[in-house]
Amino acid sequence: MCCGRCRLISHERTTTSDGVRLLATRGVRGFVDGTVSVVLAAYLKLLGYSNFRIGVVVAAMLLGSAALTLLAGLYGHRFSRRAILLSGSALMFVTGITYATTTMFVALMVVGTIGTMNPSSGDVSVFLPIEQSVLPSTVADKRRTAMFARYAFIGSFCGAVGSLVAGLPDWLVRHASIDRATALRGVFVAYAAAGVITFVIYRSLSWAIEPADSTPAAPLGESRSIVYRLAAVFSLDALGGGFVVQSLLALWLYERFNLSVTVAGALLFWTGVCSAFSAFVSARIAKRIGLIRTMVFTHLPAQLLLISAALVPNLSLAVVCLIARSLLSAMDVPARNSYVMAVVSPPERAAAASVTNVPRSLASALPPLAAGWMLDHSTFGWPLIIAGTLKAIYDLLLLSMFRNIRPPEEQIVA
Numbered sequence: 001m002c003c004g005r006c007r008l009i010s011h012e013r014t015t016t017s018d019g020v021r022l023l024a025t026r027g028v029r030g031f032v033d034g035t036v037s038v039v040l041a042a043y044l045k046l047l048g049y050s051n052f053r054i055g056v057v058v059a060a061m062l063l064g065s066a067a068l069t070l071l072a073g074l075y076g077h078r079f080s081r082r083a084i085l086l087s088g089s090a091l092m093f094v095t096g097i098t099y100a101t102t103t104m105f106v107a108l109m110v111v112g113t114i115g116t117m118n119p120s121s122g123d124v125s126v127f128l129p130i131e132q133s134v135l136p137s138t139v140a141d142k143r144r145t146a147m148f149a150r151y152a153f154i155g156s157f158c159g160a161v162g163s164l165v166a167g168l169p170d171w172l173v174r175h176a177s178i179d180r181a182t183a184l185r186g187v188f189v190a191y192a193a194a195g196v197i198t199f200v201i202y203r204s205l206s207w208a209i210e211p212a213d214s215t216p217a218a219p220l221g222e223s224r225s226i227v228y229r230l231a232a233v234f235s236l237d238a239l240g241g242g243f244v245v246q247s248l249l250a251l252w253l254y255e256r257f258n259l260s261v262t263v264a265g266a267l268l269f270w271t272g273v274c275s276a277f278s279a280f281v282s283a284r285i286a287k288r289i290g291l292i293r294t295m296v297f298t299h300l301p302a303q304l305l306l307i308s309a310a311l312v313p314n315l316s317l318a319v320v321c322l323i324a325r326s327l328l329s330a331m332d333v334p335a336r337n338s339y340v341m342a343v344v345s346p347p348e349r350a351a352a353a354s355v356t357n358v359p360r361s362l363a364s365a366l367p368p369l370a371a372g373w374m375l376d377h378s379t380f381g382w383p384l385i386i387a388g389t390l391k392a393i394y395d396l397l398l399l400s401m402f403r404n405i406r407p408p409e410e411q412i413v414a
Contacts, residue, residue, distance in 0.1 A: 055372020
């Protein structure tokens with residue numbers, strides 16, 4: 001008979017294995033999200049849709065993601081986590097196939113709303129609250145921020161590679177007898193294939209990812225107040241971010257500097273790589289100054305650089321500003337996720353992830369309409385200026401409201 005120590009070691013190996021699988025699915029989704037976010041605007045533009053209509057599709061995607069994320073977070077405790085993840089993968093497949101086979105605007109908007117396609121460079125999807133609630137259980141509390149840093153790194157790095165691969169359709173057009181529309185549709189076929197891959201990986205997850213019978217997942221309870229306050233300030237950040245989701249940032253680069261998809265994808269590749277590696281720096285900084293200060297003191301300078309990118313007179317300076325911004329702008333992501341998971345009880349984590357991310361998706365859904373309208377009337381970077389200003393206000397509010405509310409491990413250190 002196996003002793004308790006053996007069972008403990010076995011459990012640690014199981015959770016570690018599940019953690020690796022979740023990192024793998026994050027990488028797969030990040031790759032196709034990075035490709036789609038660059039190609040989407042160019043593809044819809046090729047179909048003859050205006051910048052405003054492109055903004056409508058982007059807004060529909062964000063609204064749909066918010067609704068699915070809310071349902072997963074608030075009612076997901078009634079179902080197994082693996083069942084929700086598998087359903088998301090199936091929906092991912094359907095979304096990709098639909099975008100690859102139809103050009104009707106209404107169909108694209110409807111499927112964008114109910115599907116999983118992500119027009120931003122970050123993870124906005126039904127998978128988010130489930131994976132975020134499971135990840136902390138795969139490592140010790142003291143390694144939680146580092147785990148979220150790896151999660152953010154893999155998502156950002158694979159997304160950056162996906163952005164670079166977005167130039168492949170144009171390469172195929174030049175070197176093979178294939179028209180551009182068909183080449184771009186291939187990206188959505190790849191997105192559907194990614195749904196199949198994630199489905200296979202999720203099926204291999206162990207039952208250890210499910211809550212223990214003694215601590216079932218639950219809606220928010222005693223942590224409701226702080227989670228709602230966090231959701232409110234996070235929404236302001238997302239409101240600003242909605243003006244510069246990657247699909248619209250790529251559209252601005254097309255319009256402002258007449259860049260090709262290949263060049264824009266290469267630029268977004270490097271910004272994504274910088275963002276990816278900054279995640280590890282975030283974990284180190286958080287150990288020294290705390291999670292909230294890490295979020296604010298890295299995020300605020302990034303917004304000044306975003307505003308500067310809109311104001312500089314040429315592409316070279318804009319590239320410098322965008323790359324410099326990318327070195328700082330994503331450092332808050334692992335710190336933010338770790339902070340939310342630290343200030344709630346384990347059974348509340350799925351609901352907390354949902355409640356803090358859904359308002360972000362909702363808040364970021366309407367700005368693409370305004371950004372698309374602005375780019376229809378001017379190539380000046382008004383969306384970037386508005387985004388940077390709103391995000392800077394968010395940073396100041398976050399520091400003011402939460403600087404004295406520290407997670408348990410920071411209180412122990414103090």
